[in-house]
Amino acid sequence: MLWNRPGDTSMTDLNVVALVIQEPTAHQLTASLGRIEGVVFDLRMLGEEGASLSSIGVTELPDVVILEINGHREEDIAEIERILGEHGEQVTVFVTSKDSDIKVIRRLMRAGVRDVLPQPIQTQELVIDISRILAEKRARLAGQGGAHGRIVSFLNAKGGSGGSTLAVNVAYELASRFDLKVALVDLDLQFGVVAHYLDLKPRGTVLDALANPDRIDPMFVKALLTPHESGLHVLASPADTSTSLDASPEAMVDMLQSLASGMDIVIVDLPRVYMPWTLAVARLSSPLMLVVQNTLATLRDARMILDVLPRLGMTTERVEVVNNRETVESASVSLDRLRETLKCDRVHKVRSDFDLAVRSQDLGMPLSKASERSDLTKDVVALAEHLAALCDGRERKAPGLLKRFFNI
Ligand SMILES: Nc1ncnc2c1ncn2[C@@H]1O[C@H](COP(=O)(O)OP(=O)(O)OP(=O)(O)O)[C@@H](O)[C@H]1O
Ligand SMILES: [Mg+2]
Numbered sequence: 001m002l003w004n005r006p007g008d009t010s011m012t013d014l015n016v017v018a019l020v021i022q023e024p025t026a027h028q029l030t031a032s033l034g035r036i037e038g039v040v041f042d043l044r045m046l047g048e049e050g051a052s053l054s055s056i057g058v059t060e061l062p063d064v065v066i067l068e069i070n071g072h073r074e075e076d077i078a079e080i081e082r083i084l085g086e087h088g089e090q091v092t093v094f095v096t097s098k099d100s101d102i103k104v105i106r107r108l109m110r111a112g113v114r115d116v117l118p119q120p121i122q123t124q125e126l127v128i129d130i131s132r133i134l135a136e137k138r139a140r141l142a143g144q145g146g147a148h149g150r151i152v153s154f155l156n157a158k159g160g161s162g163g164s165t166l167a168v169n170v171a172y173e174l175a176s177r178f179d180l181k182v183a184l185v186d187l188d189l190q191f192g193v194v195a196h197y198l199d200l201k202p203r204g205t206v207l208d209a210l211a212n213p214d215r216i217d218p219m220f221v222k223a224l225l226t227p228h229e230s231g232l233h234v235l236a237s238p239a240d241t242s243t244s245l246d247a248s249p250e251a252m253v254d255m256l257q258s259l260a261s262g263m264d265i266v267i268v269d270l271p272r273v274y275m276p277w278t279l280a281v282a283r284l285s286s287p288l289m290l291v292v293q294n295t296l297a298t299l300r301d302a303r304m305i306l307d308v309l310p311r312l313g314m315t316t317e318r319v320e321v322v323n324n325r326e327t328v329e330s331a332s333v334s335l336d337r338l339r340e341t342l343k344c345d346r347v348h349k350v351r352s353d354f355d356l357a358v359r360s361q362d363l364g365m366p367l368s369k370a371s372e373r374s375d376l377t378k379d380v381v382a383l384a385e386h387l388a389a390l391c392d393g394r395e396r397k398a399p400g401l402l403k404r405f406f407n408i
Contacts, residue, residue: 054079150260169380170383174232190243196364322348349379
């Protein structure tokens with residue numbers, strides 16, 4: 001979690017930061033917002049150390065910002081425009097001011113400010129507004145993890161770190177061990193490997209959807225899926241170097257949401273390509289699994305990715321780190337160093353077994369089929385268990401007789 005969040009807050013709380021100038025404003029806001037259940041209210045007096053708008057959207061991303069402005073300070077207005085320009089989807093901004101110059105109010109409203117509150121603040125109206133924003137946030141979160149299926153992406157921090165291996169094998173374990181409807185999507189449009197790793201002949205590909213954005217709906221996307229014997233539904237990549245990487249972010253989001261509407265979980269193999277559509281997919285992902293190896297070079301790239309995401313409108317609190325190909329002997333970076341550099345307490349470990357990884361890919365079969373008892377397989381299963389637990393109340397499948405005796 002890289003955004004600074006107040007100590008004990010949960011995902012379903014609403015984080016409200018107020019930056020004020022005058023004591024009376026501070027009292028009015030504390031008295032009204034400090035008491036709403038589910039609102040974590042953080043009051044800062046402008047002019048005191050650390051209290052400025054410049055941290056918003058850079059080191060922290062609250063849900064709501066309330067700013068008291070003095071007249072029409074150009075810096076304040078420019079900062080508000082920056083915050084709303086970059087993070088307008090995530091942050092709601094209220095402004096309060098003693099005097100209300102109509103030109104300034106117009107400019108603030110154009111920037112996307114929710115309301116300009118005259119003083120003294122009508123606290124009742126503000127409480128209603130904030131409660132509504134809290135309810136909307138909770139409904140959105142419930143929707144993400146519930147009826148519409150969770151979207152989880154695997155992104156490598158450096159080429160060859162194992163993003164595709166983990167996406168394929170975690171998706172396979174989810175489909176075969178749990179009572180979950182699971183889809184696996186290969187978004188590596190030019191060099192996709194998912195179909196190859198699972199020995200599948202694709203019925204349709206991602207490109208069929210992207211080339212027909214007007215036809216995208218749950219039925220159309222379902223028709224493009226290729227079934228795997230495990231029950232996994234695969235949306236393959238065209239895997240063709242002539243495919244343009246300039247895909248439409250709207251079509252990509254539509255395609256994934258249409259797919260997720262019929263699934264419990266959608267696993268995405270997301271390539272390390274910085275395009276508006278890859279960022280749109282990252283924003284949809286919960287969590288985004290960042291796959292790193294414990295080498296200095298990978299770590300540097302991982303840090304860069306984690307630094308850039310907030311500026312691109314992606315909250316890094318939804319990022320989880322996976323240390324793949326982890327070996328104690330060859331590691332130039334310890335797990336502690338990895339945690340410290342990436343500011344991430346939770347690092348999943350997946351041990352290295354190059355022979356098994358390559359053999360399973362060459363055979364077109366998942367790791368657990370090629371070797372059920374290897375450490376690599378155990379770590380992949382643990383990762384699948386972690387993600388299954390995020391899909392509330394899903395039970396493990398009872399292994400059938402055939403499965404138990406013949407491991408099929
Ligand atoms: N845990 C592991 N132990 C040993 N080798 C592994 C492991 N995971 C993946 N590999 C191997 O690393 C290589 C790269 O794997 P993979 O294709 O999954 O990486 P990627 O991050 O998707 O790469 P790309 O940048 O091409 O998308 C493959 O040869 C694979 O067999
Ligand atoms: Mg890959």
